[in-house]
Amino acid sequence: MENKPINVLLIEDSPGDARLIQEILAEVQEARFNVQRADRLSEGLVRLGEGGIDVVLLDLSLPDCHGLDTFVKVHANAPMVPVVVLSGLDDEVLAFTAVREGAQDYLVKGQVEGNILHRAIRYAIERKATEEELRRSEERYRSLIESAVDAIFTMKLDGTITSLNPAFEAITGWSCSEWLGRSLWDILHPDDAPAAKDLFEAFFRGEPLQPYEGRVQSRSGEFIVLEIRATPQMEHGEVVGFFGIGRDVTERKQAQERLQELYEREKELRQELAERTAQVEDAYLKLYQLDQMKDSFLSTVSHELRTPLTSIKGFAEILLSYDDEDKETQREFLTIINEESERLTRLINDLLDLSRIESGRMQWQTSKLSLQEVIDTAVNAIHALSAQKQLDVSVDVQPDLPPFWGDKDRLVQVVTNLLGNATKFTPAGGKIGVRAELVKEGEPPNLREVIRVSVSDTGIGISAENRESIFEKFRQIGDTLTDKPRGTGLGLSICKEIVQHYGGRIWVESEVGSGSTFYFTLPVADVVEQRGSGVQGEGEEKIEQxxxxxxxxxxxxxxxxxxxxxxxxxxxxxxxxxxxxxxxxxxxxxxxxxxxxxxxxxxxxxxxxxxxxxxxxxxxxxxxxxxxxxxxxxxxxxxxxxxxxxxxxxxxxxxxxxxxxxxxxRGESKTAPVNDDRTLVRTIATQLKSKGFSARVTGGEDETSNGQPPSADSSTEPNAA
Missing domain, CATH: 3.40.50.2300 (Response regulator)
Structure with a gap:
């Protein structure tokens, strides 16, 4: 406004008043005014008709018109031009009436200053522009409502309908007048109205208004499905009603229902096909699994039996063939035969032990034991092997440890297995430590006292991925560059079964190159009742497990x-x-x-x-x-x-x-074989996967996780048990 002059039409018959206003406007610094004067209303109306006027300063007392009629005529001829009324002291009430009729402002002659007049003119122009924009907006809004294809309505808080657009008539066949003043709940199907009421009541509990689908009965008696969306109408920060839109979704709902029927039928057919396919696949898979189980068992046991038998047979033949062998050579060969025989014995014992434990047929000779005696027995059992590698084996048993319940032979077996592994994977001159102490396990208020045994070494360590599976059946961990693991990999699995049988747990902490520490815990005798000895029969409750x-x-x-x-x-x-x-x-x-x-x-x-x-x-x-x-x-x-x-x-x-x-x-669901024979490994992995177990082939350049048996759908793999 300040960048270009404001065109002012001054309709004033008094030359003195007109000159005073012009002088006042000329002194305003913030804006420039282009003032045109008319001393008669008729002259002013002509000038207004020519256009280009930004604001009118109007005296209500003119020679050819007087009073409120003066403003009415100006406003009628130029409704878009803002009018500021100029009044004398004696007709201020009349000027105020003109403002109520649409004039933007009024000023009292003789009390007008430059800033006041400038502000009145500027506000008059701005208010008029705002009113015009509001009018155009209302016209657009009304046009949109009148031309909308969706039914649009407003209603009071109690559901009374206050307005409807023509689309309501087109959709329902009812005239708008028939439903104005009636309740929205009456037009909805009786079964649908309660749910609609609940949505609006939920809004007043602070929940957002949700879209709603309800049936509306048309004039013809048919029910039309309307998708209704409503928003609150606000006045002074309070909800006074609702504005709603109802869209006819009848055809869409009917199409959805037809699609749903087709989908359900297709689903039934797919289910029937899947069941029959599954029956065929299941029969095929069972045959395949039986064959693979046979091959896997024969391959594993054959590998572990043939190797020591070859040594036994070979050295026995040498001894039988040569009568003149010296005593030292004979002793060496007989020692090898004895060691390989013990290896076979351990293999058979491991297989039998695991089978007995898992079937509940293990003989548990349970008694109250001293841990010092158990550890001493195990250390003596591996003394020869540890001395051969010049290993430093230390034992640290906390004095006055409480006794505990257990089978001495089985617990010696646990410690011996852990010491044997430590000896095998610790280089010559290394250290092995056995420690036993009473510790608290768990978090308050569930603390309990347990005996914790640890076997640590300075060996090669175990990688993170192998720590997850080292206690699984058939799992063997070794340094494949310097040492080839032997045996079935059942030792740690058996240790886990024994420890868990007595209510303890077993785990390992290790880093590659930094050695390993195996831990297991056992509840003390005053915490766990003595468990019965003897064989667990099929009719007995397996409480100890x-x-x-x-x-x-x-x-x-x-x-x-x-x-x-x-x-x-x-x-x-x-x-x-x-x-x-x-x-x-x-x-x-x-x-x-x-x-x-x-x-x-x-x-x-x-x-x-x-x-x-x-x-x-x-x-x-x-x-x-x-x-x-x-x-x-x-x-x-x-x-x-x-x-x-x-x-x-x-x-x-x-x-x-x-x-x-x-x-x-617990603990019977996952197995992972480790073997250097890649063909054998894949065979075992295939058999395990086909039974639903998790198996992973690792090591070598072709590391893979494949190995599932062929099926009608090769992309379907049984879930891990």
Whole structure:
């Protein structure tokens, strides 16, 4: 406005008043004014008709017109031009009336200053421009509503309809006048109205308004499906009503229903086809698995039997063929024969031990034991081998360790296996340490005292990927550049089974090149009751296989946690508690419990998401998860990896049976063979994968994870057990 002159039409019959106003405008510094004067209304109207006027300064008392009629005529001839009324002291009321009728402002003659007049003119122009823009906006808005193909309505808070557009008539056949003043709930189908009311009531509880599909009966009696979207109408910060749009989606809904019918039929056909295909594949896979199991067993056992038998047979033939062999040579050959015989004995014993443990037929000669005696026996067993490599073997047993329950021969077997591995993988002149101490395990209030035994060495160490699977059956770890592992790889797996049988746990800490430390724990005698000796029969309860475990209980309800803790602790288990999903994930990764009981409906992360997180984490994927929830969605739980599912309310006996079953099965699901014969390795891996286990071929230049048996659908691989 300041960059170009403002065209002012001054309609004033008094020369003195006109001259005064012109002088005042000339003195204004902030703007330039181009003032044109008319001393008659008729003359002013002519000038207005020519255009180009930005604002009118109007005296209401003119020779040819007087009073409010003066403004009315100016406004009628130039409604778009802002008018500022000039009044005398005696007609100020009249000027104010003109403002109410549409004049932008009024000024009293004799009291006008430059800044005041300038501001009045500027505000008048701006207000008029704003009013004009508002008018055009309202016209556009009205045009859009009138031409819209969707029904548009407004209603009061109680649902009373206050306006409807023509599209409502086109869609429903009802005239707008028939429904103005009536309730929206009356036009909806009786079955749909309550849900619509609920949406609006939810809005007043702070929830956003959601789209809604409801049926509306047309004049012809048919029901039309309208998709209704509403927004609140606000005045002075308060909701006074609603603005809504209703779109006819009847054809779309009918098409969706037809598509759904077709989809359901297709789904049935696909399911039927999948079932029949699965039956064929299952029959084929079972035959294939049986064949592969036979080949795998024969290959593994053949490799471990033929090697020592070859040595025994070869040296025996030498001794039989030569009568003049010196005594020293004979002793050397007989020593080799004896060592290979012991190797065969260990192989057979390992196979039999694992079979007995897994089948529940192991003889457990349980008694109260001293750990010092167990460790001394194991150290003496490997003395010859450690002395041959000049290894420094140290033993540090904490004085006055409490006794514990166990089978002496089996626990000696555990320590001997760990010492044997340490001796095998520690270079000559290295160190091996055996340590036993009483420690606290778990977190308050679930602390318990256990005896922890560790066997450390200064050997080659174990890589991170092998630490995950070293306790699996048939897994062998060795330095393939300097040492070829021998045996079936059952030693550590048997150690794990023995330790877990007595309620303990076993693990390893190691870095490549920095040696290894194997740990295992055993509950003290006053914590775990003595377990019975003898053979476990089929009719007996397998309590020893699931006592003394660490169980993570996850539930945000304290009473549920208290119940579960009581039931589990009364059976000898250590219980760790988590109040929510986030804490559950953290505790599972920290403590690696033997079992997790998991609620679904929790405030931070729900149980399904926790299951997905733990089952996708290599460090926790093998922990059994028992979901306990009011949410009956077993299919989803199983698909995410849950091992079992119980719905609340809980049957205590049934729950404890499921806990016992899962604890008994723990550790039987994954196997990974390690062998230098690539063909044999692939054969074993193929057989394992075909049974649903996780197998990975490693080492060599062609590292791969292939090995699944051929099937009708080669992209489908059985899930890990």
């Amino acid at each position: 699931e006592l003394g475990k660490v169980i993570l209980v996850v539930d945000d309800e304290p009473n549920i946690r208290k119940f579960l803790k009581h039931e589990l602790a009364s059976r000898g288990h250590e219980v760790i508690e988590a109040l929510g999903g986030t804490e559950a994930v953290q505790l599972a990764r920290k403590h690696h419990p033997d079992l997790i009981t998991l609620d679904v409906d929790m405030p931070d992360i729900n149980g399904f998401d926790v299951t997905a997180l733990l089952k996708s984490d290599p460090g926790t994927k093998d922990i059994p998860i028992l979901i306990i929830s009011v949410v009956d969605d077993k299919e989803r739980g199983y698909n995410l990896g849950a091992n079992d599912y119980v719905t609340k309310p809980i049957d205590g006996k049934d729950l404890m049976e499921k806990v016992a079953t899962l604890l008994t099965r």
